[in-house]
Each structure stands twice: as C-alpha cells, then as structure tokens.
Amino acid sequence: MRPFVPEPPVIARPRRRLRHPDLIGRLRRAREPEPAAQPRPDDGSLAAACAVAGNVSSPAVDQATTPPAWLDRARSWLAGRQARGDDDGEAAAVGTGGEPTEQACRAAVEAVAEQDGLVLTAGGAAERARLLADELSGFGPLAPLVRADGVTDVLVDGNGRVWTDGADGLRQTGTILPPERARQLAVRLLHRAGRRLDAAVPLADARVDGIRVHAVLPPLSGAGPLLSLRVPSRRRPSLAVLAEGWPDGERWQAAVQHLVAAHATVLVSGATGTGKTTLLSAALGEADPAERIITVEDTLEAAPAHPHVVCLQARSANAEGAGEVGLAELIRQALRMRPDRLVVGECRGAEVAEMLTALNTGHQGAWGTLHANSADDVPARLTAMGALAGWSVEALTAQVHAGVDAVLHLRRDAAGRHPVSLAVPVIEEHGAGLRMLPVLTDVGGRAVRGPGWDVLAARLKGRGP
Template identity: 55%
Template sequence: MSRGWAPSRPPSPSRQERARRWLAARVAASGTRQSGSGGVDLPPELLGEAVRRHLPVHTPEEAARQMTVLADGLTGLGPLAEPARGPGVTDVLVDAEGAVWTDGAEGLRRTGQRLAPSEARQLAVRLLAQDGRRLDEGQPYGDAQVAGARVHAVLPPITTGGPQISVRLPAPEPPALDRLAGRWPHGERWLSVLRHVLAVRANLLISGATGSGKTTLLGALLAEVPADERIITVEDTRELRPAHGHVVSLQARPGNAEGSGAVSLADLVRQALRMRPDRLVVGECRGAEVADFLAAMNTGHRGAAGTVHANSARDVPARLQAMGALAGLGPEATALQAASAVDAVLHVERTAAGRRPVELAVLDRPEGAEARTLRVVPAITATAEGLCFGPGLDALEALTGSTRSGGRHALDR
C-alpha cells in the first residue's frame, strides 16, 4: 500500500557551502568587526582552517585560491570579485538576464559569466545587508558600500527580468592631481588653474555625467588641501577617500522597515557645520540638501566643494534651481544664494581620450529684470583648437581668499 506523497530529502550542501557555513559561524562567534572600507576583515587563520576542514587542496597556491573564494563569498563581492580584479576595471554590472559586464579602459565588455536569478538576488540582498541596508519587496532598490566599492541593486518588478546589480570600484590608490593632469590635453595649464582655485579657497562645484570622473577629481583636489585643515565630507554612499590626514566622513542612512531612523544629506550638512570644518564637501548634491550647502558657503565656510550631475556648465543653474525648489526656495532665492556662494563650476566629460575637464566657469547674477536667474560666465573652455579664455577668468584671478601662501596666484593665459 502506498504511503502517499513524502517530501524529498534536500540535497546535501557542497563542500564549498559547508566551508562557508562553518566560517560564517566562527566569524559570528568571534565578533569580527567591519573594516573601514565597508568590508569585513576575516582572520587568515579562520580562512585557512575552513579550507583545511572542508576543501581538498594539494598545493599552497590552491589553498590560497580557495581562501580568496571563501572570503569573496562571505564578505566580498562574491562571483563578481574575480571580474572586478581585472586590470583597469572601474565598474562591474549584472543585467536582467544575469550576464556579467565590466567597464573600464577598454569600454563596456561582456565577461561570459552569468548568474542565475536566485544567485543574483541572494548576492544583492547580502551585499546591501552587509552595510546595514535593506533590500526586499518593500524596498526593492538601494545602495551600499562593500569592500570600498559602491553597490547599487534593483529587484523585480522595479526592473524587468532579473535583479540588476551595479558595482562602482574604487581606484587601487587615489590618483594624485598631477598624475590626473598628466593625462589631460593642456594638463599643466589646468593644473595651475585648479591649484589656484584651491589656494584661494574658492567654493567649487564639479559637474558632469555619471562616470565622468567627478568624484575621482574631487578626491585628488582634496588631497592637496593643507595638512592642518580639517575636511568633513557628507555623502549618500561613501566614495570619497582623499589622501589627507584629517578627513571626517559622514554617510546618510535610509529609514528602517517602519520608516523611522532616516538620516538625510540635509541633516548631515547641518551636523557638519557644528563640527568645525575647514572644508565642507558634499559628495553629490541631488536634492533639498543644496539649500543648507549654499547657506553654509554663504556664512564664511570658504573652500567648500561638491559635485552635481549636469550635461554642461551652462546647465548647472537649472539643476541648482530644481534642487532649490525641493527645499522650498524660489528661483530668485536660489539665484541669490548660488551667485554669492559658488565661485566656480568645473565641468568634466568622459571622451574617447579619457575623463578630463572641458570647461571652467563662474556663476553670476545679471542686473535688472533677469536678476532672478543665474548666468554662467566662461573662464576656460577646451575646444578642438586648444583652450579658449573667457571673461570669467578675470573673476577667478580676482579671488584672493585666505591662503597661507600669501595671496593671489597669477593664471597664465
């Protein structure tokens, strides 16, 4: 007589999965702490013991490889870690079909690797949870910082197909400003101008599209700030890691499942002003925090900096007024604040020749009936023929700021 339906026995976990579970239990028991880069420092002795107990290896090289795979799968980028280690890779992407792509010096490339929808979802949830972020049906998108990389993930049905993951990798080491300038056309001239902007403590906005190098350039500029100045950075997800001895990093936080506990960029800008900043930096201005940022620059906080998404320097006023509207500021109030707060706008682009600055301008407020608007006055514009100098350069040369080097830097034309 038949006993009827009976559940099938679940498959036995693989050796790799047993090693991962053993390691996860020991890490939890040991109270291993998160590192400053957003990852977790796994003790090598625990990794070695997990390999010895559960994974057959025959050479030291094979053991080291298995330890790396275990660390990647538990606290790193998992199956995306290997393509992320490719030379020149800046981004790793998982599309709706699970295909893994890389972007970098050679452009967008398909790796041939593919993740199953369940594997991509588990990876996305684990990466965001590692940074204390939630990812589920109620919150189907989010950002996190993992092992120094910025991770963005989106789950269905917000995205069609399977989960989408975008990983922006940090530079192996923050590039120095002079090294960056060495890759630009007319790099020496740009370097001289940017060092002048720093020295006179001009308030600077760096504009550009996604992936144009705004954050990289901002980090290189901050590395040249004098060592006895205190830099406070405010970011949605931490990306800025300038090579400077005194940096305080503040990171926004979303609310929990009940919607409480959120800390916005605007909240952090207000807190930063109470922390004695010599330089206040907002990693990316994208919303109502722009009102507090502009107010800070108008109340004696010189040498501030930030980035903003825009198609050109001429489009920055429209972006500022749109963000000002989110904070309840009218066009005229935003124009008044921005014209007196922002000294210079540097626009960067990603071209076939690489990421580079293409325009430097100053913001001005015209007289008369147009006083409620912002005007962009070009200072330096890169063209196919070379650099063109505009009337805005005189305004930059007139800035003297508060410098330890004794004042104005002449800008060669």
C-alpha cells in the same frame, strides 16, 4: 538430556559517530553527480574566475556561474564547526558575525579535500580558501572582477549578464549570474552594511569594503536583480597624476591648484562616470594640511589624501520608516564641527538649500559635485533643486552668485576623463536667473581663456596665501 551449552556472547562493535559535516559530505558525494565537462567551464575556482577578469576588455561566450559542489560542502563544514563551537571552543576560528577567518576557510577546504581523497598544493588550497571567503563574506563570483586592475564598475543586468567599465569603456565579460544567486549576493552585501534589501525594501545603496554597492530587486528591476558596484581606485591619484592624462593638463592643473589655494567654492559637474569624485579628492589633497575638511555624502566615496578629513554619511530609514538622517541634516551638523572646508558629495534635491546657506555663512573653499550635461546647464539644475526646497528663482540666484565662485565641468570621451570647462556664475542682465561665463574652455585639446577669466580673478582677489 542434552547438556546446556551457553552461546558465546555477542560483542557489539562500537559504531563510529558521524559528525554533522562528515555526514553532509558523504550524502552529497553520494547524491550529486559530477558536473559534465564544458568547453570553458566556470567551475568556481579562483583561477577560472581570474581568467574571466583578465579578459574584461573583450566579450566572451556567455557562461552561467554555478558554485562547485566542494564549495557547498565547505560551507556546511564551517556551519557544523560553528555549531559545535560551544562544546569544543572552535567558534573563535570561524569568526564573528558570520564572517569566517582565513584559518577557518583553509581548514574547511582541507577537510573537504581529505574527504574526496584529494591532495591540494599550498597554492591550490589558498585559492580555494580565498574563493570560499569571497562566497561567504565577500563579493562572491564578482570578486575577481572587483580586484582586476583598471575596473571602475562591475554591473549585473536583469538577465544576469556581468559587465565591467574602465579605461576601455563598457565591456561584457561573458559571465552570467543566475537570478537567485544574484539576489542572494545583493542581499548579503547590503546586510553586511546594515541595510535591508527584500520585497518590502527592494532597493538599497551602501558602502561595503570601500566599494559602493547599489541593488534593485524585481519587480522594480523587471526581469531579475540589478547590481551595480562602483570600485574605487586602489591608488588615490594626485592632481599631478590626473593632469598627466588630460589634454593641456598643465594649464588645467594650475587652474585647479589656484582654486584650492584661493579658497574658491567650486561645484564639479559632469555625467556619471566622468571622474567628479576622483578629481574632487585629488583637488582637496592640495589643501593646506592644517585645514580641517568635513565631507558629507549619501555613500562615502571621497577620499582626499589629506591628514585631517572627517566623513559623514547619510542613513536611510529603517523598515518602520524611522531613523533617516539625510544630507540636509548632516550639512547642518557639519557646520557645528568647525570645518575649514565643507565638501558635499552629489546634491540631488532640496539639500541644495542647506548647502548654499552654508556657503554664505563664511565657509569659503567648499567643494561639491552634481550631475549636469554641461557647465551651462548647471543653473537650470540648481534652480530645479532649489524649487524642491521652496526657493524662488530670485532667492536661489542671489545665493548661488554670492556663494559659488566657479563650476568645473568634466567629460568622458576618446581622450579619457578630463575637464572641458571652467566657468563662473553671473546674474543675467535683466536680473532674473544665472548664466555661466567661461573662464577656460577645452578647444581641440587646448585650454582657451574666456571672458570670465577677469571676473573670477576679481572674485578671488585677496584670498589665499
């Protein structure tokens, strides 16, 4: 009988536990082919995006933007790290509210690079970390354009084409955002500001990181999502700085300074993009530092360089149709907050009744903005808005004549953004309606005095210092 010889024991080697982000990274590296080389690839790197931003003044060949593979894996790495936060205390590095910290973005970029066997320089790692932060909590592929000098607007049309506006006018960048990516970016930006954007609420407007964001979704927008970003200047130009670029700037500057010092109530009119809010902010920067300025706007834009500014912003209704706080209510509340100067940004409708009522209750020195083609068209605009509030022409005429001292109209042309007309509202001879009497008018680059000069001087006599 053959003796029993026991078999050697099988020693099981411990299996290496794959963490979730490692597993996702390996699967994606195995399944996703490397993108083919393009003549001008937009590989999602910050350097490539900056190249587009640096050439916003001239159109380029259309190039669709798609996030690089490493960006998706870095996002997955952060998601896995946040999910493990309860166990190993790493959630604090990821940040709160879904916004990653700079440390977390850097760690994600370095982890993905290590999986790929890449060695990143300090500058390369910083660029990738910045791009990851833009993709998760910033303006995504539009971030370099938003940061570019001289850009005042970044626009995405229904076909995904990206445009910029600035000193050189409207220009196509050559970058294209696919519809789904444009929609995701719009939804995320509005969500950050507490606004809803979906099929039930297909349009929204909010302020994100100091930038006004407006979005419209299909079918209201037609082919694809529309995205409009209004980028404020990094530097708040003073009135003197603005006047340097105006034709006959010294005279216009002196006129605006006199309006502020005399506590004149002024409406700044003009088309979109003519610099109404910029001029309003610069003018209010000339106000006495001891005064209290209260601004009321749909979306916060005015930023006077003044030590005492209180800002109120309107709120849209929620999905149930509740919670709306409009400009009219905010104007009523602002009057209870002891304003020395009341600023109403962009009257568009029935709230003009509240504003004109406020101007006739002793609150001189107020400023506001409204859209109009010319100073002569302002009475018609005010009449139309007053009709929405149920006011008759006679009632509105009396309120405007008593409460509004002057209208300053701006235009954007070959000379840039500059004032072209200062006028005072007066009652028509037959007693019904208003007309604008010119005080200063731009004629061939010179500010020419008009018949309204003495009328305005008489209205402002005895005001100011």
